[in-house]
Amino acid sequence: MRQIILDTETTGIDPRDGHRLVEIGAVEMINRRLTGRTYHQYINPQRHIDAEVVAVHGITNEKVANEPVFADVAEAFWEFIQGAELIIHNAPFDVGFIDHELAQLNSQGTMPLGPVADYCGVLDTLVMARQKHPGQRNSLDALCKRYAIDNGHRVLHGALLDAEILAEVYLAMTGGQTALTLEANSESQSSSQQVVDEGMAINRLQLEPGRLRVIRPSADEQAAHQAKCAAASIAWPYTAGEHA
Known part of the structure; x- marks a missing residue:
């Protein structure tokens, strides 16, 4: 089975308010083994990044000013994830942003891709954690502590780093093999x-x-x-x- 553990960073909370992707990170796993293949891309959102969000992920407007826009990376990103099962912590958030970006491309007639659920399976590890540990905190940091996974190097959120940590958490939650x-x-x-x-x-x-x-x-x-x-x-x- 081919699975992609994925995380994103954004300019804000809700794409319906015009917020956009600023970073995508993903790692590939086949038959519960990480292959070493990754996808990592910073994105110019073509809008201002909210200050409170910068405090979380550390990605400033200046940092992504010279990065490609989503339309320029969409095809390579799609090739990486298409047909795989996506493993995401709080999947509606990340998938919502990706679908919003794809919908904008579709409306422009530039690239008919998506929505994600039509081409990929989606597994939400937050839902899985809530079922496995009801009534407990199930953030990524809390799960790292519960499963004795070292995330001391995680000072700020980062899409690729969080995807790598989530891969370890997922393996621990689904049979213990890390x-x-x-x-x-x-x-x-x-x-x-x-x-x-x-x-x-x-x-x-x-x-x-x-x-x-x-x-x-x-x-x-x-x-x-x-x-x-x-x-x-x-x-x-x-x-x-x-x-x-």
Whole structure:
């Protein structure tokens, strides 16, 4: 399964008020393994960025003044996400902004793309977290703390950084697998898997069929075992019916 973990930063809260995208960050995961492929783009929103939003993500008007507008990056972005399942924390927010940008392109007749849900699956990890942890805080920072995921480098919000952190959170919430380590053993030809489950490491031993050594007891060991069993039956004379 191909999944894209995605996050955006914007000029404000609501695209219906004319707010626009200023950053998109996304990482690719196939069969629960990050592939190393990413998409990251700053965008010139062609409007003022609200000061209170700058305080959250640190993206100023000056920083994106020379970046491309969305129309110039839309095709490359669409190629990256099309056909994948998008994993987003509070998906209606990000998808709403992306659909708004795509709708503007469609209205201009420049690029008939979207809406997102017609071409991609969408999984909202905020909804998933609320179902899994009802009545608790389920922000990305809260989930990092709950699943022992290091986000100390996250001072300001950033789309690519948040997408990378969300990938770890998603893996922890859906089965606990955030790391997979294989270690060869020359004698037994075995491998060891380490699975991190909500901060607790579990080491699982995998052995090749037919490589497990079977050690059978000697005649003296069998005799000693039988003698011990006989002594135990004498020390405990109750029948099954009496014990019940």
